Amino acid sequence: MEQTPKQQIAELIxxxxxxxxxxxxGPDGDALGSLLASYLVLKKLGKDVHAxxxxxxxxxxxxxxxFSELQKNFKISRDFVISISTALAKVEKLGYKAREDETALDIFIxxxxxxxxxxxxxxxxGGSPYDLIIVLDSPEIERLGAVFEDNAPLFYExxxxNIDHHPANDHFGKINWVDLTATSTAEILVALFESLGGSVNQNLIDEDIATCLLTGIITDTGSFQNQNTTPKSLTVAAQMVAAGARQQEIILHIFKMKPLSTLRLxxxxxxxxxxxxxxxxxxxVAYQKDLADTGATAAEINGVLDEVMKATSQADFALLLTERGTQVHGSLRAIAKTFDMGKLASNFGGGGHPSAAAFDVPIxxxxxxxxxxxxxxITALARPTNMR
Incomplete structure (x- = not known):
């Protein structure tokens, strides 16, 4: 019988x-929660893992x-292999010397x-130093940004x-576990971690891992207020709380505490x-200059849509346009349940869910x-015949 994606992934790991x-x-709570939970689980299994x-x-x-163990601005160091045929002559000695001006290295054989x-x-x-790449919560490999652009050969070798829950996922992996019924990637990972734990007779989901997973579920459901909230997401969340997830800590940091730079932005x-x-x-709109003026990072922009702009009852949806280099990044959030944000974003080459979506257009x-x-x-598209 053919293996399920979960079984195939567990075997690969x-x-x-x-x-x-x-x-x-620009990772959100689900992306980071899923990334860190996977990192901690794989370390428990004795893997050499880089997040x-x-x-x-x-x-x-x-x-x-x-969180502090996450690597940023990653560029892989690849071996450069120099091969010498020894069919006609064998090697007696091998050495090297750096030139005084440090412009070259001479190798002596x-x-x-x-x-x-x-x-x-x-x-x-040299070949790929990794046995496996796990991409989390990304519908397209290009959405990995500079990590993919600067290390493209790594992803081809x-x-x-590919583990995700977005409808627009283009199934770029050797193995694709794309569950459109899941509210978050974190929700999918719970089943994978249970399977991995069963194979080693160990409960892998401890308090820290449960906290990471619950963070992903809470952020992608808007603390269970969004229309994508399902009975399963509530059940899995309760399971994480039972496993020791620090739910009050999550709520405090994500919804109740904000750096001064965020408030100014x-x-x-x-x-x-x-x-x-x-x-x-x-x-x-959010300008690049806003970040310099307030001392905020680009990541601090994200919450203004979910926590403030979509709180109005006088509109059907909210749109935030952010200046990102040579592109305009659009974020959409539904206020009225009859509007499909994923459908709207697809008109700009983007995608997402009925309640939340995003797109990029060149300036x-x-x-x-x-x-x-x-x-x-968007004004032209936002008509009852087009959007409802």
């Missing part, structure tokens, strides 16, 4: 020693176990007899496991909120002109 964990750029993220992380999540020729030498790049964004009557939605002439074009297009 069992047979792998060095594992690379990664999630999408990597693309960019600056929101300080909101610094309470999570092993002394044959036992005869001599080496230039054609006896060949050069190759190493088996990839949100103040600027909220001051620009506009109501688009024709499409019945609210929208605002044309200027950020202001591009945002005006996006708002105009």
């Amino acid at each position: 069992k047979n792998s020693h060095k594992i690379f964990l990664v999630t999408h750029q 990597v993220t693309d960019n600056d992380l929101s300080p909101v999540f610094s309470f999570l176990p092993s 002394t044959p036992k007899n005869g001599s080496f020729r230039a054609e006896d030498v060949s050069f190759t790049a 190493t088996p990839i496991v 949100w103040g600027k964004i909220l001051e620009r909120v506009r109501y688009e009557n024709a499409g019945n939605f609210i929208w605002s 044309s002439a200027s950020f202001q002109e591009t945002t005006a074009e996006v708002v105009a297009k």
Whole structure:
């Protein structure tokens, strides 16, 4: 009988020693919770594991176990292999010397007899240092950002496991576990960790791991207030609390405590909120300059949509447009249950869920002109016949 994705992934993990964990750029609570939970579980299993993220992380999540062990700005160090044919001459001695100006390294090979020729030498790049890559909560491999862009050969040479819950996932892995019924990637991982624990007769989900997983579930369900909340998500959350998840700590850090830089940043964004009557939605913008002015990081932008902008009852959905280098990043959150944010984002090449979605569009002439074009297009799309 054919194995399920869960069984295939468990088998791959069992047979792998060095594992690379990664999630999408600008990671949210589900991405980070899933990444850190997987990191802690794999370490328990004796694996050599590296957990990597693309960019600056929101300080909101610094309470999570092993948060400080995440690697950022990752660029893999690959071996450079110099091969010498010994068919005609054997090696007597091998040495090297760095030049005084530090511009080169000279390698000396002394044959036992005869001599080496230039054609006896060949050069190759070393293979992948990892046995397995696990990508978490990312619908596309390109969403990994610089981690993928700067290390593309690594992803082509190493088996990839893709674990996600987004409908727009393009199944880029060797093994794809994409569960559209799950509210979060963290929810999916609970079943995987139980399977891995069963194979070694060990309960792998301790208090720290349960806290990471519950963080993912809570953030992706909006603390169980979003329309994607299911009976299963509530059951799994209760299971995590029973396992020792620090639920009050999660609520305190994510919903009740904010750095001063975050409050200043949100103040600027909220001051620009506009109501688009024709499409019945609210929208605002976040400029790159806002980060410098407030001392905030890009990751601190995320919560303003979920915690403030979508709290209004006077609109059907909320839109936040963020300046990101040469692109405009759009984030959508549903307020009325009849609006499908994933469908709306797909018009810009993005995707997501009915309640939350995102997209990126290149900046044309200027950020202001591009945002005006996006708002105009969304206004035209936000009609009862198109969106409901």
